[in-house]
Amino acid sequence: xxxxxxLLQRASGLALVILAGVHVIVQHALLPVVVRRPAxxxxxxxxxxxxxxxxxxxxxxxxxxxxATPAAQRAIAAALWAAGLALFAYGxxxxxxxxx
Amino acid sequence: MYRTTDEQRIRAYxxxxxxNPRWGVWAxxxxxxxxxxxxxxxxxHIVTMAAAARQPExxxxxxxxLRHPAVFGALMAGLAYHAANGIRxxxxxxxxxxxxxxxxxxxxxxxxxxxxxxxxxxxVWR
Numbered sequence: 001x002x003x004x005x006x007l008l009q010r011a012s013g014l015a016l017v018i019l020a021g022v023h024v025i026v027q028h029a030l031l032p033v034v035v036r037r038p039a040x041x042x043x044x045x046x047x048x049x050x051x052x053x054x055x056x057x058x059x060x061x062x063x064x065x066x067x068a069t070p071a072a073q074r075a076i077a078a079a080l081w082a083a084g085l086a087l088f089a090y091g092x093x094x095x096x097x098x099x100x
Numbered sequence: 101m102y103r104t105t106d107e108q109r110i111r112a113y114x115x116x117x118x119x120n121p122r123w124g125v126w127a128x129x130x131x132x133x134x135x136x137x138x139x140x141x142x143x144x145h146i147v148t149m150a151a152a153a154r155q156p157e158x159x160x161x162x163x164x165x166l167r168h169p170a171v172f173g174a175l176m177a178g179l180a181y182h183a184a185n186g187i188r189x190x191x192x193x194x195x196x197x198x199x200x201x202x203x204x205x206x207x208x209x210x211x212x213x214x215x216x217x218x219x220x221x222x223x224v225w226r
Contacts, residue, residue: 055139
């Protein structure tokens with residue numbers, strides 16, 4: 001893993017401890033609220049983006065332990081980026097629909 | 101003459117009966133397995149919730165699954181471990197000593213257990 005991804009994996013992980021914690025508390029411990037305000041939408045988008053980055057970067061790290069060929073590694077990275085961006089678009093749009 | 105040193109003997113037997121159970125290796129493996137399970141869950145959660153946002157009648161059954169105590173409990177256990185061990189890992193890289201790392205790991209898990217217990221209570225006896 002390159003240095004920037006190594007750093008971002010830790011930064012996003014620490015941010016997710018807060019964001020995922022708040023998400024669980026808000027959705028279960030407190031009242032289950034559906035996104036209504038722009039600020040909530042922004043927080044949920046951030047959570048969505050960070051979960052996808054952190055999670056798929058983790059998958060990439062695991063995959064690189066089993067695939068050593070540079071070409072194959074580049075293909076895996078590209079596929080994960082495509083999947084991540086598609087999921088962010090699909091999920092992000094879903095959040096907008098839920099907020100209406 | 102070739103003689104087996106104590107160190108070699110210990111190393112050989114450690115493979116059969118680990119005198120020193122390598123917790124670090126298990127912490128690393130668990131971090132990996134819990135992480136893979138969590139991203140698989142996250143992708144499922146994103147796809148199904150986004151689909152339910154388009155067809156609101158799908159939201160009810162989905163929330164029933166998410167609020168099932170076994171599903172919710174397993175998810176929280178995985179999340180709590182992954183986060184606690186992640187914090188321990190960041191502290192390790194920051195040069196924090198073992199005692200404080202251990203305190204942070206168990207302290208975080210204790211805090212998470214309280215949140216999960218309250219959440220489970222609200223999920224079950226809503």
